[in-house]
Amino acid sequence: xxxxxxxxxxxxxxxxxxxxxxxxxxxxxxxxxxxxxxxxxxxxxxxxxxxxxxxxxxxxxxxxxxxxxxxxxxxxxxxxxxxxxxxxxxxxxxxxxxxxxxxxxxxxxxxxxxxxxxxxxxxxxxxxxxxxxxxxxxxxxxxxxxxxxxxxxxxxxxxxxxxxxxxxxxxxxxxxxxxxxxxxxxxxxxxxxxxxxxxxxxxxxxxxxxxxxxxxxxxxxxxxxxxxxxxxxx
Numbered sequence: 001x002x003x004x005x006x007x008x009x010x011x012x013x014x015x016x017x018x019x020x021x022x023x024x025x026x027x028x029x030x031x032x033x034x035x036x037x038x039x040x041x042x043x044x045x046x047x048x049x050x051x052x053x054x055x056x057x058x059x060x061x062x063x064x065x066x067x068x069x070x071x072x073x074x075x076x077x078x079x080x081x082x083x084x085x086x087x088x089x090x091x092x093x094x095x096x097x098x099x100x101x102x103x104x105x106x107x108x109x110x111x112x113x114x115x116x117x118x119x120x121x122x123x124x125x126x127x128x129x130x131x132x133x134x135x136x137x138x139x140x141x142x143x144x145x146x147x148x149x150x151x152x153x154x155x156x157x158x159x160x161x162x163x164x165x166x167x168x169x170x171x172x173x174x175x176x177x178x179x180x181x182x183x184x185x186x187x188x189x190x191x192x193x194x195x196x197x198x199x200x201x202x203x204x205x206x207x208x209x210x211x212x213x214x215x216x217x218x219x220x221x222x223x224x225x226x227x228x229x230x231x232x233x234x
Contacts, residue, residue: 002027002045002046002047003026003027003028003029003046003047004021004026004027004028004029004046004047004048004049004050004115005028005029005030005031005037005040005041005046005048005049005050006018006021006028006029006030006031006050007030007031007032007033007034007036007037007049007050007051007052007055007060007063008030008032008050008052008055008081009032009033009052009055009056010052013052013081013104013106014030014032016106017050017081017106017111018030020106020108020111020112021112021115024112026115029046032055033055033056033057033058033063034051034055034057034058034059034060034062034063034066035057035058035063036057037049037051037058037063037067038058038063038066038067041067041070041073041076042070045070045072045073045076046076047119047122048076048077048078048079048115048118048119048122049064049067049076049077049078049079050079050081050102050115051063051064051078051079051080051081051098052080052081052082053080053081053082053084053089053093054082054084060080060082060093060096061092061093061096062096064078064080064093064096064097064098065096065097067097068097074097075122077099077100077118077119077121077122078096078097078098078099079098079099079100079101079102079114079115079118080093080098080100080101080102081101081102081103081104081106082101082103082104083103083104083105099118099121100114100117100118102114144207144211147207148204148207148208151199151200151201151203151204151207152200152204154196154199154200155196155197155200155201155204157196158192158193158194158196158197158200159193159197161189161190161192161193161196162189162190162193162194162197164189165186165187165189165190165193166186166190168182168186169182169183169186
C-alpha cells in the first residue's frame with residue numbers, strides 16, 4: 001500500500017493526523033513545508049497528500065501545482081487542510097489542483113471519510129483506465145488480424161492458382177497434350193499468382209514493421225508549464 005503524505009508546519013497537526021491515519025491502517029510520511037512535500041513526492045509518489053495551505057518556504061497551493069506537474073502525477077489526489085473556510089480559499093485550492101478540502105479543527109470521521117473516498121475514486125479511475133487499455137488492446141488486436149488476414153488471404157488464393165496451373169501443366173505433359181497456347185496461358189497465371197504472393201508478403205512485412213514501431217518504448221514527456229496569463233497579456 002502506498003503511503004499518505006501529511007504536509008503541515010504545525011507538529012501538533014501532523015501528530016493528530018498521523019495517529020488518526022495509522023490507527024486506520026494507512027502508512028504515513030510527513031513534511032513540514034511545500035518544498036519538502038515536493039521533494040518527497042518526487043522521490044516516491046504517495047497515494048494521497050494532505051496539504052496545509054499556509055506554510056513557510058512554499059505554500060500549499062504552489063506545492064500542489066508543482067506536484068501535479070511531476071511526470072505521471074497529474075491525478076495524485078491532494079486534500080487541502082486549513083482553518084480558512086472562505087470561498088476564495090476554496091476556489092484557490094481547487095484551481096491549484098486540489099480534489100477536496102478538510103477544515104480545521106479536524107473531525108476524525110470527516111478526515112477518514114474524505115481520505116477513503118479519494119482513495120476509492122483513485123482506485124476506480126485506475127480500474128477504468130485498465131478497462132479502457134484492455135478494450136484498446138482488443139481493438140488493436142482485431143485491427144491487426146484484419147490488416148494481416150487480407151494480404152494473407154490473397155496470398156493463399158494466389159498460391160492455389162499457381163498450384164492449379166502447375167497441376168494442369170503436369171497433366172498436359174503426361175498426356176502429351178501440352179500446346180503452346182496452354183503453356184502460355186498457364187505460365188501467365190503462374191506469373192500473376194507469383195506477383196500476388198510477393199506483393200502480399202511485402203504487405204504483411206510492412207504491417208509487421210509498423211506494428212513493431214508502435215510497440216517501441218515511449219518515454220513520457222515531462223509536463224511543461226505554460227504561462228497563460230503572461231501570454232495573453234502580450
